[in-house]
Amino acid sequence: MTEMSWERRAEAAEKTVRVLKHEVRKLHDGGAQSPIHRALEKARQREEQNRQRRELAEVRAANLEDQVAERTRAIRTILDHVTFGFLVVGPDGRVREGFTRSCEALFAREPEVGGALTELLRCDARQSAEMALGLDQIFEDFMPEEVTVDQLPKRFEIEARVLRLEARAVRAEDETVDGVLFTVSDITALEAAERESRHREVLIGILQQKTAFEQFVMDTRTSLEMALEAVDDQVTVRRVVHTVKGNAASWGLDDVVSVTHEVEMDAEIGGDGIAAVHAAMRAFLKDNVAVLGFDYDDVEPAFEITAENLKRLRTLAADPANMNEVSGWIRQVVQRPAHELIGPMNSFVEKLGQRLEKEVEFELSGEDVQVDSEVMRPVLRNLSHLVRNSVDHGLEPSWERGEKPARGRVSVHIIDAGRAWEIRVEDDGRGIPVDRLTAKAVKLGRVDAETVAKMDRQQKIALIFEDGVSSADVATDISGRGVGMSAVRAAVRASGGFIDVQTSPRGTCFVLSVPKPSERAAA
Structure with missing residues (x-):
């Protein structure tokens, strides 16, 4: 190929320059209508729009930050001045950052981030274990939240304060x-008011x-006093x-109940234990002598008689041949309506049902039946054991009652049966678990397995009256120690009576039959 001469190369370069100049003039002459100019203008407009958006976003962000800061200050002001406190703990039970200022006053010390909640609450070993277990269940999140948070301990005593904690995941x-978010409330005054109202x-x-x-x-x-004399007979x-x-408990004497429960433990x-119960009774009556009008050591049995009855007594006493009639007159004078020996059974059942979270329909009939106070007092004094067992052990929780009404039924009927007084205590609960009862009696050594094998059903049911034998799996401060039922049988036997028990999955009925003094004398 012949190499191009420099003259031809120069001409070609000059031609290229002319073409470029022409195109530049063409673009310039085309103005805003040229494609490049339009593209550049669009790019410029987009950039302007973006700039305006950025400015607007910056203004809005600044305003939002101001609003958030103002709201945060308002919330913090509220939280720092509320009388209840808020704090959050993690799975390890340690306090996280962000608790309210009121927590320092409530806990009588400032919470520390990373500090254990149980230490802040001055928990004992039992409460610490309950708190740890409850928190584990919440964080496992296996059961419904309302169930797991309800398992946590709620009431804590810190120095002179009583705090209530409510939890939420x-x-x-x-x-x-x-x-877990805890709401902490000081319920000291509330509890004091409730105690005063209850009193x-x-x-x-x-x-x-x-x-x-x-x-x-x-x-x-x-x-x-009798127990003190027989202190060796436990x-x-x-x-x-x-x-x-x-x-x-039936009279609402909470302090006496608390002391007595400690003695039972x-x-x-x-x-010393018996003296402590004496002291608790004596203290209650001393504190309220202005209202009640008598104290513990001075109250004595009294009987009211009319002037006419007194005149009749004098007439009868004048002739020794009338001694049988005098005895009959005395038996009549010592008779009282049953309700004077029973006490506030209706309110007792109501409060017991509330405490056990059971709906109970209670019926009491025959409370005006006249009974011999000397004969029936020991029996009626122990009636609360039967009623308490019916509510606690007999009645199922509402969700376990199946086709039965959700509200359990307990009734007490006092009957003048002519020759005897009868007391019927019935419930529509689950019945006595006979197999479990006999197994417990064997375990406690009250009876051996060979003897149980020879017993009929009624004999097995009667094991419920043995000392220490109970149909309950666990003893509580309410019942389950196997003491109450043996006390009932002992009182009925001492009065010359007997007890019949009928039980099934539809309920249980105890019939206490106590002969009248005239029948015992004739026998």
Whole structure:
């Protein structure tokens, strides 16, 4: 190929320059209508729009930050001045950052981030274990939240304060439990007001049945004195103390119940324990003597008679041949309506049902039946054991009652059966678990397996009256120690009576039959 001469190369370069100049003039002459110019203009407009958007976004962000900061300050001001507190703990039970200022006053110390909640609450070993287990269940998130948070302990005493903690799970975006929020309230004043209100209700209840309460006080004092004399007989002593606790509960004497329960917890109840129960009763009556009008050591049994009856007694006493009639007159004078020996059974069942979270329909009939107070007092004094067992052990929780009404039924009927007085205590609960009862009796050594094998059903049911044998799996401060039922049988037997028991999955009926003194004398 012939190499191009420099002249031709120069001409070609000059031609290229002319073409480029022409195109530049063409673009310039085309102005805003040229494609390049239009593209550049669009790019410029987009940039301007973006700049305006950025400025607007910056203004909005600044305003939003101001609003968030203002709202945060407002929320913090509220939280720092509320009387209740908020704090969050993690799975390890340690306090996270962000608790309210009020927590320092509530806990009487400032919470520390990373500090254990149980230490802040001054928990004992039992409460610490309950708190740890409860938090584990919440973070596992296996059961419904309302169930797991309800398992946590709620009431704590810190120095002179009583605090209540309510928990709620804090969830992350993926709905897993990230923390537990506690609301802390000071309920010291509330509890004090509730105690004062309850105290007034107790006094009103006593004044409405003052004669029955006086009988209870006399029975309690006499029974405890008897227990002190028989202090080596622990079976008898425990029956007495357990009965005092049950009857004190029916009258709402919480301090007496608390002291008596502590005495029951001792491996052996001695003179000091009995004296403590005496002291609790004496303290209640001393504190309220201005309202009740008598104290523990002075109240004595009294009987009212009309002037006409007194005149008749004098006439009968003048002739020794009338001694049988005098005895009959005395039996008539010592008779009282049954309700004076029973006490506030209706309110007792109502409060017991509330405490056990059971709906109970209670019926009491025959409370005006005239009974011999000397004969029936020991029996009726122990009636609370049967009623308490019916509510606690007999009645199922509403969700376990199947086709039965959700509200359980317990009834007490006092009947004058002519030659005897009958007391029927019935419930529509689950019945006595006979197999479990016999197994417990064998385990406690009250009977051997060979003897049980030869028993009929009624004989097995009767094991419920053996000392220490109970149909309950666990003893509580309410029942389950196997003491109350043995006390009932002992009282009925001492009165010359007997007990019949019928039980099935539809309910249980106890019939206590106590012969009248005239029938016992004839026998």
